[in-house]
Amino acid sequence: MSTVRNIALITSGGDAPGLNGAIAAIAQTPDVNLYFYHGGFDGIIEQDPIAISPTTAREAVQQGELLCFSGRSTHMLHEAGQKRVLEKLKQDCIDALIVCGGNGSAQGARSLSAGLPVAVVPMTIDNDIGGSEYTIGHDTAVNAIAESLHRLRQTAANLPGRIFMVETFGGRCGQLPLAAAVAASADIVLLPEYELNIDKFITEVDARSARGKSVIIVVSEGIYLNKRFSAGDQGVSFALARALEESTEKRVRLSILGYTQRAGDPTSYDCLMAKQMGQCAVDALLNGEKAMLVALKEGRVKAIPLTAIEQAPTLAKELLQLAFKENQLIQLEG
Template sequence: MSTARNIALITSGGDAPGLNGAIAAIAQTPGVNLYFYHGGFDGIIEQDPVAISPMTAREAVLQGELLCHSGRSTYMLHEAGQKRVLEKLKQDCMDALIVCGGNGSAQGAKALSASLPVAVVPMTIDNDIGGSEYTIGHDTAVNAIADSLHRLRQTAANLPGRIFMVETFGGRCGQLPLAAAVAASADIVLLPEYELNIDEFITEVQARSARGKSVIIVVSEGVYLNKRFSAGDQGVSFALARALEDSTGKRVRLSILGYTQRAGDPTSYDCLMAKQMGKCAVDALLNGEKATLAALKEGHVKAVPLTAIDQPPTLAKEFMKLAFNENQLIQLEG
C-alpha cells in the first residue's frame, strides 16, 4: 500500500444530499487522517485544513447539510492557480486529495493528478458525469421533484382542464427531469438532448387538454428555444408558458422548483451509494492509484481511470423506454 495517510477532501460546485455518507466511509477507514477544506478548490488556498473525526462523520450521514461546505473555483481556471493549490496542499502535508463534485470539479481534479494522487467522488443531482451510471444526490432530487409532481396531480384532479408546467434542474443533461417525469407519470417531459418544435409542442398540448383532463409538463432548464443554455440559467418555462397561453387561451400554472431540488435529507439509496463511493475512492488512493473516479458501472461501484469523465453522459435507456411507453417524449414523435 502507498504511504498516503493525510487525505484532504473538498466539495466543489453545486451541493447534493447524501455526501456525508461518503465522508463517513472515508473517515472511518483505518490509518486515514481526513481533513476538510471548506469552499472547494479556492478553500484549499484561502483556509486552513479542518480535521474530522470518524464519529462526527458517522453521526451526520442522514443529514442534508454537508459537513464540508462547497464552493466554486476561480483559481482552477488557470495554471498559476492550480500551482498554488498544489503548493498549499504540500505545505499542509497532504498526501492525496478527494474531490466531491460534478463535471467541472472532476476536470479540476484531473488537472492536478499529474502532481498529486487524486480521486473523484461523483456528486451532482444532475447525474451527468461520464464514466459513472450514478452520482450522489440524484435519487434524493428525483424524489423531491416526483413529490411535487404528485401534489400537482392531486390539485389537477380537483381542477380538471388546467395546464401545469414544472421546470427542473439538470443542465445540458435530461437525466433528472426524465427520471422524475417517469416516476411521477407526468404527461409530457421536455429534454435538452432533443430539438423542440414549438408549434408541434403547442398542438400536442392542445390535443391533450381537449380531452378534459389537466396536462402536467416537466421542462428541463436546458431546453432553450433561441439561445444556448449556460450553467445557472433558469426560466425557459416562462417563454413556453407564454407561447401556450397565446395559442390556447388558457392560463399555464407554472412552477420553477429551483434550489429546493438540491435540498433535503438524503434517501437511503443515496446514503448507500455515497458510502460505497467514498470507500472506493479512499481505497484506490491507499492502493497507490493516482487518478481515480469512484464510479457505478453495471450495478457495482468500482475504481475507474479518471479519464472516464471525458465520456459524454447518456440518458438511461430503461427510463427512455418507459417514457416512450407513456407517450411522454413528444420531441421524438412523428
Template sequence: KTCMEKIVENVRKFNIQGLLVIGGFEAYEGVLQLVEARGQYEELCIIMCVIPATISNNVPGTDFSLGSDTAVNAAMESCDRIKQSASGTKRRVFIVETMGGYCGMAASILTFILQANVEHLTDKMKTDIQRGLVLRNEKCHEHYTTEFLYNLYSSEGKGIFDCRINVLGHLQQGGAPTPFDRNYGTKLGVKAVLWMSEKLQEVYRKGRVFANSGDSACVIGLRKKVVAFSPVTELKKVTDFEHRLPQEQWWLNLRLMLKMLANYQISLTEYISGTMEHVTRRTL
C-alpha cells in the same frame, strides 16, 4: 501567483499526499487539470480520487452521482403536490421546470414516475376537464424556454384553460437523502478510502509519494451495477466539456420506452442511441 501555483504551494506546505474530492463536474474537471499539470509541478504527483456528488448526474465515469436519486424523489413529490393542486380546478395547465443543466435525467425519469401519456392527455383536453402537466429540463433547448412554453400555452389556451409556471429550482437540492443515496454514499466513501490506501502503499518510495501514472487519479462510480474506478485521463476522451456532461448516458436509451408508454406511433424496431444529439449534431 496563478491558482495552480497556489495549489502547488499548499500541497508542498502541508505535505499533502492524496486528495479525495467530493463534488460535481467541477470536481472532475479540477482533478483533470491537476493531473495534466503534473509534468510542470512534481508536487501534484499524488493520489487523487473523485466521488461524484451532484443532482445533475453529469459526471463522467458513473451512472449515478450522489444526490441524483434524492433530487428525482424531491421533484416527484413536488409534481405530486402540483397535480393535487390542479385537481381543485377543471381548467389549468402547469409547466414544471427541473434542474440538471444539460443533463435531463430527472425530467426523463419523472415521465415514468408520473405516467406521461400524450394520447390520454389530448383525449382528456377534449372533455370538460382540461388539466395538464408539462415537464421541461432547464436547458433542454436554447429557444424553447420555460417562458416561451408558458406564453405559447397561455395564448393557444386562452378562454379554454389558464397556465402556470413552477420552477422547482433548489427544492431538488433539499430534503433528507433517500435510502439509496445513503447506502451509495457509504459504499463510495469506504471503497475510495481503501483504494487510496492501497495506492499510497504502491507509490510510496524513499520517504515520499510519487504517483504519475494515469490510474493514480480516478473517478469512483457505479457503472453497469459495479463500483469501478475510471482514470480521469481516459474519461476526458468521452466528455463534452462545452455542455459539461458525458457524451453517452445510459438513461438516453429509455427514450424509446418513453415514447411507447406515451402511445407515440413509432416502429418497434426503432433504436435510440445513448449519445447526446447536441454532441453528434443530429436532430431529434
C-alpha cells in the same frame, strides 16, 4: 505498505444531499487522517485544513447539510492557480486529495493528478458525469421533484382541465427531469437532448387538454427557444407558457422548483451509494491509484481512470423506453 495517511477532501460546485455518507466511510478508515477545506479548490489556498472525527462524520450521514461546504473556483481556471493549490496541499502535508463534485470539479482534479494522487467522487443531482451511471444526490432530487408532481396531480384531479408546467434543473443533460417525469407519471417531459418543435408541442398539449383532463408538463431548464443555455439559467418555462397561452387561450400554471431540488435529507439509496463510493475512493488511494473516478458501472462501484470523464453522459435507455411507451416524450423533429 501505503504511504497515504493524510487525505484532504473538498466539495466543489453545486451541492447535493448524501455526501456525508462518503465522508463517514473515509473518516472511519483505520490509519487515515481525514481533513476538509471548506469552499472547494479555492478553500485549499485560503484556509487551513480542518480535521474531522469518525464520530462526527457518522452522526451526520442522514443530514442534508454537508459537513464540508462547497464552492466554485477561480484558481483552477489557470495553470498558476493550479500550481498554488498543489503547493498548499504539500505545505499542509496532504498525501492525497478527494474531490466531490461534477464535471467541472473532475476536470480540476485531473489537472492536479500529475502532482498528487486524486480521486473524484461524483456528486451532482443532475447525474451527468461521463463514465458513471450514478452520481450522489440524484435519487434525493428525483424524489423531491416527484413529490411536487404528485401534489400537482392531486390538485389537478380536484379541478380538471388545467395545464401545469414544472421546470427542473438538469442543465444540458435531461437525466434528472426524465427520471422524475417517469417516476411520477407526468404527461409530457421536454429534454435538452431533443430538438423542440414548438408547433407540435402546442398542438399536442392543446389536444390533451381538450380531452378534459389536466396536463402536467416537466421542462428541463436547458430547453431554450432562441438562445444557448448557460449554467444557472432558469425561467425557460415562462417563454413556453407564454407561447402556449397565446396559441390556445388556456392559462398555464407554472412552478419553477429551483434550488429546492438540491435540498433535503438524503434518501437511503443516496446514503448507501455515498458510503460505497467513499470507501472505494479511499481504498483506491491506499492501493496506490493516482488519478481515478469512482463510478457505478453495471451495478458495481469501482475505481476507473479519471480520463473516463471525457465520455459524454447519456440518458438511461430504460427510462427513455418507458417515456416513449407512456407517450411522455413528444419532442420529434419536423
